[in-house]
Amino acid sequence: MIRQIPNGLTGLRLIFSAALMFLPVESRLFWICYGLCGLSDMLDGFLARRLGVETHFGAVFDSCADGAFGAACLLRLGPRLHLAGPVWGMIALTAAVKLLAALRRRSLAFPHTAANRMTGLALFFVMPICCFRAGNAAAALTCGLALSAALTE
Numbered sequence: 001m002i003r004q005i006p007n008g009l010t011g012l013r014l015i016f017s018a019a020l021m022f023l024p025v026e027s028r029l030f031w032i033c034y035g036l037c038g039l040s041d042m043l044d045g046f047l048a049r050r051l052g053v054e055t056h057f058g059a060v061f062d063s064c065a066d067g068a069f070g071a072a073c074l075l076r077l078g079p080r081l082h083l084a085g086p087v088w089g090m091i092a093l094t095a096a097v098k099l100l101a102a103l104r105r106r107s108l109a110f111p112h113t114a115a116n117r118m119t120g121l122a123l124f125f126v127m128p129i130c131c132f133r134a135g136n137a138a139a140a141l142t143c144g145l146a147l148s149a150a151l152t153e
Contacts, residue, residue, distance in 0.1 A: 006048035007058055013040040013065040020072040025080065025131075037069045038124045066120070073127055080131045094146045119146045 016033040023030040044062060048054045122142040 002051060003053045006044040006051070006053060007061060009040040009044040009047070010058070010061050010065045013037050013044070014068050016040070017065070017068040017072040020069075020076055025076055030076075031128075034073075034128075041066065041069070041120060041124075077127055077131050081127075082130060090144070090146075113152065115148060115152060122146075 013036075016037045019033045020030060020037070023033065041062075044058075048058055119142070123146070126142045
């Protein structure tokens with residue numbers, strides 16, 4: 001039973017990501033689900049390592065849940081992001097590099113490096129800032145971190 005806790009948290013991230021697609025962005029419930037997605041992302045890998053239950057399936061499942069959360073954020077928050085054109089270019093370049101790295105590795109599981117973890121944490125906090133005010137400097141720094149992490153894959 002304990003072995004399933006990390007995958008259960010990952011599954012919850014998928015459910016909360018789906019909920020983001022239907023909730024009004026202005027609602028508290030949207031931001032609660034957003035926070036729970038971030039919390040589950042931080043806890044699932046930590047618990048898998050701590051409990052010694054890391055598996056290839058769990059890594060792929062986590063990467064898929066990360067993708068679902070990212071896609072939900074991009075679809076729901078993207079139109080509200082106050083970002084300059086070059087920042088959008090960096091986002092597209094980073095996505096292309098990550099896709100090429102996944103194809104080269106022939107795996108959907110992305111490496112859980114320190115740089116990738118830092119990028120995820122930065123994105124989690126910067127995205128809401130960029131929704132409600134122009135945050136191009138913070139977004140550009142975060143995109144630079146994401147691109148750097150992707151290039152090391």
